Amino acid sequence: MAKKLHIKTYGCQMNVYDSERIAEVLGPIGFELSDTPDDADMVILNTCHIRERAAEKVFSELGRLRGKKAEKESGGGRMILGVTGCVAQAQGEEVTRRAPYVDMVFGPQTYHRLPEMVARAAREHGHVLDIDFPEDSKFDSLPPARNVSGAAAFLAVQEGCDKFCTYCVVPYTRGAEYSRPPEGVVAEARILVDAGAKEITLLGQNVNAYHGEAADGSEWNLARLIRDVAEIDGLERIRYTTSYPAEINDDLITAHAEVAKLMPYLHLPIQSGSDAVLNAMNRQHTVDAFKDVVQKLRAARPDLSLSSDFIVGFPGETDADFEATLKLVEDVTFIQAYSFKYSSRPGTPAALMDGQIPEAVKAERLARLQALLDTQSLDFNLRAVGQVLPVLLDRTGKHTGQLIGRSPYMQAVVVDAPEALLHTIQNVTITQAGPNSLMGELAGGGQRACA
Ligand code: 5AD
Numbered sequence: 161m162a163k164k165l166h167i168k169t170y171g172c173q174m175n176v177y178d179s180e181r182i183a184e185v186l187g188p189i190g191f192e193l194s195d196t197p198d199d200a201d202m203v204i205l206n207t208c209h210i211r212e213r214a215a216e217k218v219f220s221e222l223g224r225l226r227g228k229k230a231e232k233e234s235g236g237g238r239m240i241l242g243v244t245g246c247v248a249q250a251q252g253e254e255v256t257r258r259a260p261y262v263d264m265v266f267g268p269q270t271y272h273r274l275p276e277m278v279a280r281a282a283r284e285h286g287h288v289l290d291i292d293f294p295e296d297s298k299f300d301s302l303p304p305a306r307n308v309s310g311a312a313a314f315l316a317v318q319e320g321c322d323k324f325c326t327y328c329v330v331p332y333t334r335g336a337e338y339s340r341p342p343e344g345v346v347a348e349a350r351i352l353v354d355a356g357a358k359e360i361t362l363l364g365q366n367v368n369a370y371h372g373e374a375a376d377g378s379e380w381n382l383a384r385l386i387r388d389v390a391e392i393d394g395l396e397r398i399r400y401t402t403s404y405p406a407e408i409n410d411d412l413i414t415a416h417a418e419v420a421k422l423m424p425y426l427h428l429p430i431q432s433g434s435d436a437v438l439n440a441m442n443r444q445h446t447v448d449a450f451k452d453v454v455q456k457l458r459a460a461r462p463d464l465s466l467s468s469d470f471i472v473g474f475p476g477e478t479d480a481d482f483e484a485t486l487k488l489v490e491d492v493t494f495i496q497a498y499s500f501k502y503s504s505r506p507g508t509p510a511a512l513m514d515g516q517i518p519e520a521v522k523a524e525r526l527a528r529l530q531a532l533l534d535t536q537s538l539d540f541n542l543r544a545v546g547q548v549l550p551v552l553l554d555r556t557g558k559h560t561g562q563l564i565g566r567s568p569y570m571q572a573v574v575v576d577a578p579e580a581l582l583h584t585i586q587n588v589t590i591t592q593a594g595p596n597s598l599m600g601e602l603a604g605g606g607q608r609a610c611a
């Protein structure tokens with residue numbers, strides 16, 4: 161059911177125009193204009209500051225709305241109260257001081273961030289915005305569980321996202337970041353290992369933002385959690401996904417150097433190689449900061465290899481911005497990557513940005529980027545030929561007598577091997593490489609099938 165939005169506009173024509181824009185931004189997240197504040201789910205005062213009296217009028221209106229807000233809340237409802245326009249700009253702090261029950265004070269430059277502000281205001285009161293974003297599982301869900309066997313298990317440790325990248329619906333649909341308490345995670349990891357897991361992937365939308373509160377009140381970061389899970393006998397491999405570049409901290413980098421069970425493969429989405437685009441995406445990292453993190457990770461674990469996510473054709477992306485993405489890929493090198501054409505999601509700020517890119521341009525950029533990424537994957541796979549890699553054999557292949565597993569770098573490796581070796585780690589000599597998988601032969605010296 162549509163939520164009711166009442167906007168009261170004071171002053172000039174400019175404000176009338178702005179109020180229309182506000183309604184336009186909030187429409188896709190489920191707000192419909194109502195001509196009365198009574199029973200509204202959100203009331204916005206678009207204010208005028210031209211005379212002292214004009215500002216005072218706003219404060220007395222806020223006083224009246226306070227009563228309506230309290231009334232709505234006593235019935236279990238919620239009224240978000242916002243102040244924008246010139247009073248917000250000139251006397252924002254005074255509004256917050258004199259009317260602390262106002263949820264949002266925002267200037268005209270920030271209308272495009274309104275969905276984010278509304279989501280944040282709702283969260284502060286423990287509510288999640290009830291928005292019907294059409295789901296697009298390609299973008300919005302956690303990484304799809306690949307053929308999960310008992311040997312390679314997933315363990316959710318964190319959910320939700322507070323980053324509000326301007327193209328993304330996850331912060332609205334999945335709510336605020338939440339980390340599970342560490343004791344529960346470690347206990348579940350033990351259960352998985354007892355049930356035969358050799359590899360555990362710690363999962364979260366922003367897994368490296370993990371900050372679980374332990375029973376003794378201490379806060380664990382992801383590095384601490386990894387170290388504890390690594391103590392579990394019988395567990396051979398740990399991975400974690402998905403990470404936000406700006407939140408890779410020194411503890412995590414050190415863990416890559418010190419925890420042997422932590423695999424040398426990391427999915428670290430960058431999205432674009434242009435600072436202007438990253439900024440428009442509201443990503444909290446620059447290209448140089450990303451490269452810096454990669455350099456530190458590689459110093460800690462020299463064989464660390466990366467995968468990433470890219471979006472091409474973000475609104476306003478110029479040819480030069482796109483070339484910068486290709487340059488970044490050349491500089492950093494990725495052994496695998498997911499790349500997408502920007503897809504407009506109504507309700508997200510980017511959907512209303514100027515400079516939307518034609519489909520044909522997006523398609524051409526995507527093809528060029530993918531061609532480059534494919535050569536890097538193939539190069540990496542070809543370099544494995546002749547090497548012996550430990551492979552966790554976790555499923556049967558297409559042909560009888562074949563097993564498939566993952567190398568430490570997540571490469572799929574196809575081996576002729578007896579089914580008794582399923583769910584074990586075996587050394588495999590790599591004999592052939594393609595863009596998506598490797599072929600190999602058992603080299604001996606792996607784990608025995610049964611203890
Ligand atoms: N358009 C294109 N790609 C998107 N992603 C998320 N939202 C969008 C969108 N609107 C991509 C990002 C993210 C991955 C899971 O999906 O690259 O990292």
Ligand code: SF4
Pocket residue numbers: 321322323324325328329330331365366404
């Ligand atoms: Fe979406 Fe950005 Fe959060 Fe990833 S970090 S889930 S892209 S908002």
